[in-house]
Amino acid sequence: MMRPVRLSEVLSFIDRLEGTSHVQEASARSLDFELTGFAPVGSAGAGDVSFWTGDASVETGLAGNAGGVSAANLESVRAGLLFVPSADATGVDVSSRFPNVKYACAVENPYHAMVQFLNNFAAEESVREAVIPASARVHPSAVVEGRLGENVIVGPGCVVMGGSEIGDGCALEANVTVYPHVKVGKGCVFQAGSVIGSRGFGFYGYRGRKMMVPHLAGVVIGDGCSFGANTVVAAGFLSPTVIGDNCHFDSFVQIAHNCCLGNNIFMASQSGLAGSVTVEDNVELAGGAQSAGHLTIGKGAKVAAKAGITKSIPANAVYAGFPAEDIAVWRRSVVRLRQMGKK
Known part of the structure; x- marks a missing residue:
């Protein structure tokens, strides 16, 4: 439901949006890969973009809640790119709490970052040629x-x-x-x-x-x-x-x-x-x-x-x-x- 996009392309967009330097950080780690979709935090895979709101105090379920996952389940998150709250917002570096996420991107507001990603990289797909069988x-x-x-x-x-x-x-x-x-x-x-x-x-x-x-x-x-x-x-x-x-x-x-x-x-x-x-x-x-x-x-x-x-x-x-x-x-x-x- 979205065109494939490189991590560096998304991070460059986030840097312009927030005045950050995630591209340099990812480059220093020689990290770049393809993102092919999006999903709730609990069901996201290695090619998906997702977000975490930072509230780990309450169990909200993995697959059923868009941005909620309990502290006990942080290690189970396996997104490709995960927007998380910045240290300025939480007082701690939350990006280190997701060992199985390929890249945790610290932002001011993860929900807002996710919405902006969708608006810019996952817009409605272009019209495809209709398939109409003879019996229709x-x-x-x-x-x-x-x-x-x-x-x-x-x-x-x-x-x-x-x-x-x-x-x-x-x-x-x-x-x-x-x-x-x-x-x-x-x-x-x-x-x-x-x-x-x-x-x-x-x-x-x-x-x-x-x-x-x-x-x-x-x-x-x-x-x-x-x-x-x-x-x-x-x-x-x-x-x-x-x-x-x-x-x-x-x-x-x-x-x-x-x-x-x-x-x-x-x-x-x-x-x-x-x-x-x-x-x-x-x-x-x-x-x-x-x-x-x-x-x-x-x-x-x-x-x-x-x-x-x-x-x-x-x-x-x-x-x-x-x-x-x-x-x-x-x-x-x-x-x-x-x-x-x-x-």
């Missing part, structure tokens, strides 16, 4: 720049951007937009107006300003899913937003960036997930149910209509209300409040 049916008003599988139907007004892949037997009904870096499995249906892979609603603070976060990691969707009219699935930041098999979404459903959904999930109209929510298999959300970000909805859980999920829900639980709680407790609370209101 594409409406004359549709625009297809990506890859279609066998027997795909693309309806009027649809846009399939370059760098996306639509699996065999999928149907895009009308005015569906599929962004780059979206990969769809077999037999999925997208109703009118659904948007897959758009930029997530993410901002971060830098020197008193709110800066926009790029979301270039796309979306991965399994087999046999359906997406209702005007449903939106946002692209991930450093890793894709993921949806498993046999998931079904009603109209006006929102799935934010970096969410990870399992299999057999059902979400009714106007329900939504904020960023980085994990939804395990067989979960059901009724109409208008909403979730805060960075939490987990356990396997087999059910959430009642209009509920507001503010903390993780255990497996097989049934929750209701705001803030959402076990439905039996919520029902007793509602009865008690009504009794008090009549006195």
